[in-house]
Amino acid sequence: MKEIEKNLLKKVKNSDKTAFRQLFSDFYDTLFRFVAYRVRDSDLAEDITQETFLRVWKKRESLVPEKSFFSLIARISTNLCYDHFRHIEVRNRHQNQLPDFGKSHFDDPEKVTQANMLEEEIHRIVNEKLPDKCRSIFILSRMEGRTNPEIAGMLDLSVRTVENQIYRALKVLKKNLDNYL
Amino acid sequence: MKLDNKEKLIWEVSTQTQLPPVPDKDAVWDRLVQEMKIDQNNFGITKKESSWKLWPNMGNKINIAIAYGLIFALLSPLAYNFFFTKKILTGNAQNETILLSDGTKIILNSKSKIIYGRNYNIDNRSIKLTGEAYFEVEKNDLPFTIETTYGVISVLGTSFNVRSREDGFEVGVNDGRIKLSNESYSIHLSKGQFIEVESSFEEKDIVDISIKEYPDWINQKFYCNETRLDELCSEIERTFDIQIKFLDQNLKNLTITGIIEASDLNDVLYTVSLLTKHKFKLEDDICTIL
Structure with a gap:
């Protein structure tokens, strides 16, 4: 775990806004893309990312500087995503419609290439089938291009665990992609 | 890690998902x-x-x-x-349009009250609301907040209606986005969304605005969607400053669905009479539904 992050968290815990801004700058891009991958909507991703940082600030007194900050914000934002999906589901049920979030849909099926379809299926399976921790690690690795030791540092895990989780993700994907491969 | 061909393909293709640019x-x-x-x-x-x-x-x-x-x-x-706060009150049959120093426009419905500090637009933009009002909030650096007994509404710049009366709480957004918070929840409402609750609100209460000209009272209309007759009548009482009495108390439980033109009292009462199939008698300020 990086010392700098720990020091920043200590300062934020004591209501230091400058430190909070630094933390925001360091993590915003990664968290935004992480949420955008999940909700597939730029505006919604922006809202959820902002709300995540706001919640951190509101609960700053209960921060634990020794614990991984990305794990914390990944968890808060994931819960906010679940709230959102649940809300859409309730609304759709109310309107007697089938929920359509997370399903693959193409604007023009004719133009969709095999690779695009595979990419879309991977995206869907990562969102729907992978457990939260496994998904976070897979997205950091594939979408953010982080190395396994980097991810291990970010999430306060052993490199071994990261490797195992990525392998597990690939297994789940392979199993679910039988028709495409 | 040793990967077979299928895994290698997944490994490669999984990086190709397009994400929106970071704001x-x-x-x-x-x-x-x-x-x-x-x-x-x-x-x-x-x-x-x-x-x-x-x-x-x-x-x-x-x-x-x-x-x-x-x-x-x-x-x-x-x-x-x-x-040293400013208070603006409306009685029955009164609407008041208030233009605040930041350009924000508030139309206060009848029997409603807003309170705000002298330092409004200097170091805060906070107001308290009892009753119903329509807001067109100008965007500026200070957040605009409305306190009600049901929760706090915070916005940056947008148009929306808030109804916070004894019988319930209602908020509908015509433009932009607002945030509603009470003790347990913090929810966002976007353009075209609406909540109506009797006590506390949460995420699942959000529905879409179903009527064309929202809010009805600004457009001099009463929109009824399975609205109880006594609820409609208290709205009529406030709007026209009259009293409505029921001969048959069971009538109160009738529900009405439809749009009623609210510009003229006689027209309103006539429509109500048609819908409920009961005649009415208007003497001075008292209307009796027979």
Whole structure:
């Protein structure tokens, strides 16, 4: 775990806004893309990312500087995503419609290439089938291009665990992609 | 890690998902800072209220101490704001349009009240609302907040209607986005969304606005969607400053669906009479449904 992050968290815990801004700058891009991958909507991703940082600030007194900050914000934002999906589901049920979030849909099926379809299926399976921790690690690795030791540092895990989780993700994907491969 | 061909393909293709560009971080930070301020403002209000509740349980000596404390408190800026606030009230059959110093327009429905500090638009944009009002909030650096008994609404710049009366709470957004918070939940409402609750609200209460010209009272209409007759009648009473009596109390439970033109009292009563299939009698300010 990086010392700098720990020091920043200590300062934020004591209501230091400058430190909070630094933390925001360091993590915003990664968290935004992480949420955008999940909700597939730029505006919604922006809202959820902002709300995540706001919640951190509101609960700053209960921060634990020794614990991984990305794990914390990944968890808060994931819960906010679940709230959102649940809300859409309730609304759709109310309107007697089938929920359509997370399903693959193409604007023009004719133009969709095999690779695009595979990419879309991977995206869907990562969102729907992978457990939260496994998904976070897979997205950091594939979408953010982080190395396994980097991810291990970010999430306060052993490199071994990261490797195992990525392998597990690939297994789940392979199993679910039988028709495409 | 040793990968077979299929895994290698997944490994490669999984990086190809297109994500939207990251928004301008400085702008997001500015918005976040405003939300953080709103949070701190609310915190101050709850603290103030809890100290009031403590009073009756205190001993005599402490009461004297508090009396002295009160004198000092009165001299504090907080008390100054408390006593030097502006209040705008409407009675029955009255609507009032208020233009605030920041360009924000508030149309206050009948039998409603807003209170705001003298320092409005200097260091805050907070108002308190009882009753119903339509807001067209100008965007500026200070967050605009509305306190009601059901929760706090915070916005940056948008148009929306708030109804916070004894029988319930209703908020509908015509433009932009707003945030509603109560003790347990914090939810966002976007353009075209609406909530109507009797006590506390949460995420699942959000529905879409179903009527064309929302809110109805601004457009001089009553929209009824399975609305109870007594609810409609209290709205008519407020709008036209009359009293409505029911000969048959069971009638109150009737529900009405439809749009009623609300520009003329006689037309309204005539429509109600048609819908309920009951005649009415209007004497002075009292209307009796027979």
